[in-house]
Amino acid sequence: xxxxxxxxxxxxxxxxxxxxxxxxxxxxxxxxxxxxxxxxxxxxxxxxxxxxxxxxxxxxxxxxxxxxxxxxxxxxxxxxxxxxxxxxxxxxxxxxxxxxxxxxxxxxxxxxxxxxxxxxxxxxxxxxxxxxxxxxxxxxxxxxxxxxxxxxxxxxxxxxxxxxxxxxxxxxxxxxxxxxxxxxxxxxxxxxxxxxxxxxxxxxxxxxxxxxxxxxxxxxxxxxxxxxxxxxxxxxxxxxxxxxxxxxxxxxxxxxxxxxxxxxxxxxxxxxxxxx
Numbered sequence: 667x668x669x670x671x672x673x674x675x676x677x678x679x680x681x682x683x684x685x686x687x688x689x690x691x692x693x694x695x696x697x698x699x700x701x702x703x704x705x706x707x708x709x710x711x712x713x714x715x716x717x718x719x720x721x722x723x724x725x726x727x728x729x730x731x732x733x734x735x736x737x738x739x740x741x742x743x744x745x746x747x748x749x750x751x752x753x754x755x756x757x758x759x760x761x762x763x764x765x766x767x768x769x770x771x772x773x774x775x776x777x778x779x780x781x782x783x784x785x786x787x788x789x790x791x792x793x794x795x796x797x798x799x800x801x802x803x804x805x806x807x808x809x810x811x812x813x814x815x816x817x818x819x820x821x822x823x824x825x826x827x828x829x830x831x832x833x834x835x836x837x838x839x840x841x842x843x844x845x846x847x848x849x850x851x852x853x854x855x856x857x858x859x860x861x862x863x864x865x866x867x868x869x870x871x872x873x874x875x876x877x878x879x880x881x882x883x884x885x886x887x888x889x890x891x892x893x894x895x896x897x898x899x900x901x902x903x904x905x906x907x908x909x910x911x912x913x914x915x916x917x918x919x920x921x922x923x924x925x926x927x928x929x930x931x932x933x934x935x936x937x938x939x940x941x942x
Contacts, residue, residue, distance in 0.1 A: 719900040722851045724844055727833030727905055732841040734800035737808045737825055738793050739845055740901065741871065744810055744823050747858045750869060750939030751785070758786055781940045788935050792871060795883045795933070803879035804832065806928060813867035814896065816887075816932065820867065821897035829904035848903070857899055866939040870932065877929045884931035 742755040751758060799805065806828045813820030832838075877886065 717898040717900060718857065719902055720851055720855045720857060721902045721904070722848050723904045723906045724830070724839055724847065725906060726839045727831040727837055728844055728903075729833060729835050729838040729841065730800050730804075731835065732838065732844045733805060733827055733830070733832070734797050735841050735845050736827070736848055736903065737796060737800075737805070737873070739849070740823070740825055741810055742789075743849070743852070744812075745869065745937070745939070748812060748821075748861070749864050749941060750812070750866065750937070752782075752941055755789065758782060778940075781938075785938060785940050788937055792933055792935060792937070795881075796871070796873070799873060799875055799879070799881050799884060799931070802881055803875040805873050805875055807874045809872040809892065811870045811872065811893070812864065816870055816872065816890070817893055819870075819893055819896045820864070821899075822893060824892070824898065824900045826900055826902045829902070831905040848901075852901070861897075864939075866941050869937040869939065871937075872930050872932045874928050875931055876927055878927075881931070883934065885934055887930045887932050890930040890932075 742751075745751045746754050806826070808825040808827070810823040810825075811819040812822060872887070872890070873884070875881065875884075877888075
């Protein structure tokens with residue numbers, strides 16, 4: 667079963683009254699999609715329909731720091747909700763440090779602790795390099811591929827930032843408020859509630875960037891194509907709030923850049939899930 671209790675707890679931390687909203691029943695057989703105003707629309711899951719998506723629109727330009735935080739926090743959330751982390755990321759770090767302080771522990775716990783610590787180390791390293799990549803180049807899309815292969819994952823999650831208006835730190839919305847809006851939208855859409863449990867599997871992170879960005883950690887995959895098989899959820903982000911796109915120096919990527927200059931990059935580490 668999905669981690670509804672943890673989802674509610676997380677949402678309660680980022681938005682007042684979230685736990686009250688969590689008790690509202692959802693009609694069965696519907697896949698939620700958010701409209702441009704953040705409202706929830708529902709449609710029946712029928713064969714041949716497009717993959718479910720969540721659309722979130724911000725009332726102003728956002729910074730690259732916000733883009734990085736969207737990707738980082740969404741990955742943390744996906745890994746926990748899809749049973750690849752036994753605890754939320756922040757709690758996992760505390761548990762690992764507590765294990766390090768224990769003077770004696772059974773060998774089975776010692777092995778588990780090492781797995782936890784390795785996963786935490788891999789995540790911390792990935793986040794550092796993701797932050798560097800976001801600082802070097804505009805990142806229009808990010809993929810989290812769970813299970814299978816990078817060409818045919820079991821399920822995958824796409825964060826689409828093509829339509830955001832990117833601004834300087836001084837001219838952009840506050841990152842924390844943008845992250846709260848993103849997770850509020852995910853909470854309302856209830857995207858994890860009807861999914862089956864997953865076994866432990868590997869997760870690969872891929873992102874798009876300028877081919878000449880200068881990053882030497884992510885591996886360029888010049889001919890990579892987004893998979894067409896596997897369960898997919900897309901999170902589409904955009905900016906509105908009366909922004910004059912034609913006059914703004916911070917325009918959506920699609921209107922200012924040549925797509926041939928952007929390629930996929932793959933993180934050189936596979937995140938190995940862990941369950942207790």
